[in-house]
Amino acid sequence: MSxxxxxxxxxxxxxxxxxxxxxxxxxxxAEGRPLGPLLDALAVADPLALAEVVCGTRSPGGAALIxxxxxxxxxxxxxxxxxGAWPRLLxxxxxxxxxxxxxxxxxxxxxxSWLVALSRKVExxxxxxxxxxxxxxxxxxxxxxxxxxxxxxxxxxxxxxxxTGRAEPxxxxxxxxxxxxxxxxxxxxxxxxxxxxxxxxxxxxWGPEPDDLFVRVLPILRKKQAAESLRSHCRHLPKTARLLxxxxxxxxxAP
Amino acid sequence: xxxxxxxxMPGSPGRWPFAGHVRGSWEGGAIRLAWAGRIAWSAxxxxxxxxxxxxxxxxxTVRGDGRFAAIxxxxxxxxxxxxxxxxxxxxSLLFAAVDPAGIVLSxxxxxxxxxxxxxxxxxxxxxxxxxxTEPGAPERAPVPQPPLRPGLxxxxxxxxxxxxxxxxxxxxxxxxx
Numbered sequence: 001m002s003x004x005x006x007x008x009x010x011x012x013x014x015x016x017x018x019x020x021x022x023x024x025x026x027x028x029x030a031e032g033r034p035l036g037p038l039l040d041a042l043a044v045a046d047p048l049a050l051a052e053v054v055c056g057t058r059s060p061g062g063a064a065l066i067x068x069x070x071x072x073x074x075x076x077x078x079x080x081x082x083x084g085a086w087p088r089l090l091x092x093x094x095x096x097x098x099x100x101x102x103x104x105x106x107x108x109x110x111x112x113s114w115l116v117a118l119s120r121k122v123e124x125x126x127x128x129x130x131x132x133x134x135x136x137x138x139x140x141x142x143x144x145x146x147x148x149x150x151x152x153x154x155x156x157x158x159x160x161x162x163x164t165g166r167a168e169p170x171x172x173x174x175x176x177x178x179x180x181x182x183x184x185x186x187x188x189x190x191x192x193x194x195x196x197x198x199x200x201x202x203x204x205x206w207g208p209e210p211d212d213l214f215v216r217v218l219p220i221l222r223k224k225q226a227a228e229s230l231r232s233h234c235r236h237l238p239k240t241a242r243l244l245x246x247x248x249x250x251x252x253x254a255p
Numbered sequence: 256x257x258x259x260x261x262x263x264m265p266g267s268p269g270r271w272p273f274a275g276h277v278r279g280s281w282e283g284g285a286i287r288l289a290w291a292g293r294i295a296w297s298a299x300x301x302x303x304x305x306x307x308x309x310x311x312x313x314x315x316t317v318r319g320d321g322r323f324a325a326i327x328x329x330x331x332x333x334x335x336x337x338x339x340x341x342x343x344x345x346x347s348l349l350f351a352a353v354d355p356a357g358i359v360l361s362x363x364x365x366x367x368x369x370x371x372x373x374x375x376x377x378x379x380x381x382x383x384x385x386x387x388t389e390p391g392a393p394e395r396a397p398v399p400q401p402p403l404r405p406g407l408x409x410x411x412x413x414x415x416x417x418x419x420x421x422x423x424x425x426x427x428x429x430x431x432x
Binding site (some may be wrong): 142143146171172175197199200201203204205206207208209212213233235236 | 264266270271272273274275276277278291300301303304305307308311312315428429430431
């Protein structure tokens with residue numbers, strides 16, 4: 001069986017468990033040729049052989065191999081635990097593949113706590129941005145925000161608030177007493193989505209009398225639409241309502 | 256001026272401890288009515304906030320010329336809550352009313368009521384008290400009960416909520432300095 005043939009996915013005659021060396025040699029000799037056809041064929045024929053080639057102990061790794069393997073993540077996870085597989089894929093893919101690996105992992109396991117450490121490894125000070133951006137419509141989003149907040153991933157949460165327009169990053173930051181960061185996240189969310197439910201979510205974290213809290217939040221407002229949206233939720237927040245009325249009037253006259 | 260009674264309720268476990276929580280009071284002459292409660296607390300924060308706003312709306316109408324009348328008015332107000340909120344059956348609410356003649360309590364959806372005395376928090380009602388019922392808006396206004404001990408700060412515990420440590424009580428109830 002030639003290297004070219006193997007790389008083109010012609011593996012019918014191989015014993016995939018006993019002749020893994022042939023597969024690994026072909027990958028090592030690919031020299032820029034596409035790895036997709038081989039991985040496609042392995043995914044169909046034998047997930048264990050696929051996992052061995054992609055992230056086994058003898059895998060040559062490299063961004064090309066790992067990026068080509070991402071569409072087959074489900075098959076790899078059929079034989080390897082996600083908690084073990086994704087850090088290994090990250091390690092083998094290097095910097096070039098790191099963000100796609102993290103994003104794919106986040107899409108597949110939005111609520112996984114191990115994504116917090118993986119995010120820190122890939123994104124450094126922006127940890128959480130890729131994970132949270134990838135799962136903003138998943139039910140686990142709020143818990144993921146809380147996990148990142150507890151890990152101290154402040155910048156990632158603020159950036160994720162801006163990227164998604166969601167209120168959960170601000171609420172998570174409030175929940176860990178990062179007040180200044182909460183303000184930035186709330187402002188970023190409202191800049192992106194003026195109807196972001198900031199009041200409901202912050203109140204749910206803060207307590208039953210959030211009027212004084214929101215008075216401190218209002219200076220972040222930059223858009224009249226956001227101010228008006230907040231105003232519609234203030235019928236039992238008298239201080240906030242009064243201040244918002246002033247802010248909205250000022251915004252009318254702003255250039 | 257009536258005694259400045261307050262009612263507290265601890266937050267629920269989870270990411271949204273105060274979803275659907277309300278706390279408030281009304282004063283008229285020598286009468287004061289205070290309350291704390293939660294509704295739709297297990298819903299999404301946005302829905303819980305809407306429910307809490309609806310509860311605040313109806314409680315904003317309470318009046319009364321005495322402590323019993325204030326509590327009767329409060330339950331009448333609760334009865335006007337929209338069916339979509341009442342039908343959830345998850346309302347927990349504690350009222351405390353004071354006038355020059357004394358204090359009475361009335362509640363729904365609580366397992367315990369505590370009062371802060373000179374030596375700390377103590378039970379304000381014995382087990383089996385009419386104060387302790389299943390959560391939900393009551394079909395008939397519960398009969399008000401005097402507390403076992405006097406005090407100015409009362410705490411209602413919904414089912415499954417443990418009494419917070421005294422040193423953490425205020426924060427656990429969302430009472431911020």
